Amino acid sequence: YYGVDLIVSETMKDIVVNGYQVQEVDLVRVKGREGLVHLFTFRSSASLIPNELLLWREAFDLYRKGLFKESSAHLKELHKLVPAFAPYRLFLDRCERYCADPPTPWDPVFSHSLK
Numbered sequence: 372y373y374g375v376d377l378i379v380s381e382t383m384k385d386i387v388v389n390g391y392q393v394q395e396v397d398l399v400r401v402k403g404r405e406g407l408v409h410l411f412t413f414r415s416s417a418s419l420i421p422n423e424l425l426l427w428r429e430a431f432d433l434y435r436k437g438l439f440k441e442s443s444a445h446l447k448e449l450h451k452l453v454p455a456f457a458p459y460r461l462f463l464d465r466c467e468r469y470c471a472d473p474p475t476p477w478d479p480v481f482s483h484s485l486k
Contacts, residue, residue, distance in 0.1 A: 372483075373397070374457025375412045384411040392416055394424060395431065396458050400482040407480055412458075420452055430462065435479040439466040 373396050379386075384393045391413040399408050414424075430445035446463040453459060 373410070373412070373461065377412055379411050379413075381409045381411070384409075388413055390416050392419060392424060394427065398435070398480050400480050402483060414456075423449065423453065427459075434462060434466060437469075437473075437477040437479070439469045439473075442466050443470065 375396065378396065392415075393411050394414050396410045396412050399410060401408055426445055426449055430442045430449065433439075433442035433445065443463060443466040446459055446466060449456075450459040450463055
């Protein structure tokens with residue numbers, strides 16, 4: 372779904388892997404589980420462009436606040452700079468969809484319907 376090789380939960384994100392950075396990918400509800408699940412991936416430090424994770428954090432925070440237009444601007448830049456990293460396109464698509472048809476009330480937690 373996210374287009375990355377590895378997804379881990381919060382319990383695994385603190386594992387230190389030399390040469391890799393942890394990047395949050397989403398905050399979700401999973402069908403059949405209680406509570407929220409933070410999802411992360413590991414990114415090769417060598418593959419990251421300068422300030423990429425900072426720009427992502429800003430885009431992700433704007434998305435969570437329901438500021439889709441502002442988040443889209445960051446995501447467009449990220450997708451242009453790193454087109455192979457699928458979560459940027461995924462969130463850009465979500466933001467564009469929500470700009471056109473804003474969800475009310477806004478809930479920044481994505482609900483997966485499949486296990």
